[in-house]
Amino acid sequence: MKTLRVKTAAPAIAAVMILTACGESGGSEAASEASSEAASAQLPNGMTIKEQIEARQGQLEKVGDAFKAISDQLKAGSPDIAVIQEAAAAVPEATQGMADWFPEGSGPESGIDTDALPSIWENMPDFQEKVGNMQEAAAALNTAAQGGDIAAIGEAFKTTGGTCKACHDDYRLDD
Ligand code: HEC
Numbered sequence: 001m002k003t004l005r006v007k008t009a010a011p012a013i014a015a016v017m018i019l020t021a022c023g024e025s026g027g028s029e030a031a032s033e034a035s036s037e038a039a040s041a042q043l044p045n046g047m048t049i050k051e052q053i054e055a056r057q058g059q060l061e062k063v064g065d066a067f068k069a070i071s072d073q074l075k076a077g078s079p080d081i082a083v084i085q086e087a088a089a090a091v092p093e094a095t096q097g098m099a100d101w102f103p104e105g106s107g108p109e110s111g112i113d114t115d116a117l118p119s120i121w122e123n124m125p126d127f128q129e130k131v132g133n134m135q136e137a138a139a140a141l142n143t144a145a146q147g148g149d150i151a152a153i154g155e156a157f158k159t160t161g162g163t164c165k166a167c168h169d170d171y172r173l174d175d
Contacts, residue, residue, distance in 0.1 A: 039110045043103050053112045056101035059094045066090040067161070070145075074154055081148055088145030088153075091138040091160070098131045115173040127171055134163040 039050045047055065066087040073079040073087075107118050120127045141156040
């Protein structure tokens with residue numbers, strides 16, 4: 001499945017590189033016209049690029065909120081395990097389809113406000129590996145949370161946080 005995606009991505013990458021080159025040689029007006037066209041272009045999943053970017057940002061915001069909820073509880077004197085359990089369950093759910101959230105053309109070249117760096121599309125296999133690492137860690141965090149052992153939850157939370165950071169360091173624009 002993964003191999004297939006990587007293989008089929010190669011011609012698309014080449015096509016985008018050609019498009020980018022054309023946009024640049026056509027001057028900035030042509031380039032921005034090309035971006036707004038790109039933003040409203042329909043993806044195979046039926047979403048426009050703009051909708052795809054906004055959808056992934058919405059999902060990641062949920063993940064960020066869930067992470068903060070867990071962190072707040074772990075710092076509290078007596079953590080509310082029910083809050084942790086609900087938040088930990090939300091992370092795998094919110095990130096389920098993440099491998100498909102970054103189609104070709106949904107980077108900054110779309111003209112849509114995004115913190116996704118172009119390096120994602122230059123290193124897609126590595127990016128996808130980082131998606132997988134996070135999903136694996138988040139599933140283990142959820143299992144630990146449902147088990148209720150605070151020490152185990154703390155460890156799994158740290159591990160998962162490391163997988164978020166590993167991707168953000170390389171592929172997300174710094175705030
Ligand atoms: C494989 C890479 C990757 C992983 C893993 C990852 N992120 Fe991100 N994250 C991104 C990228 C890229 C963006 C920028 C998306 C955009 O703006 O289009 C982002 C954006 C965000 C945002 C901002 C959303 C918004 O626009 O409001 C939050 C919050 C966030 N991530 C939290 C997390 C947390 C918490 C984890 C770990 C559980 C995580 N991310 C794991 C790549 C990743």
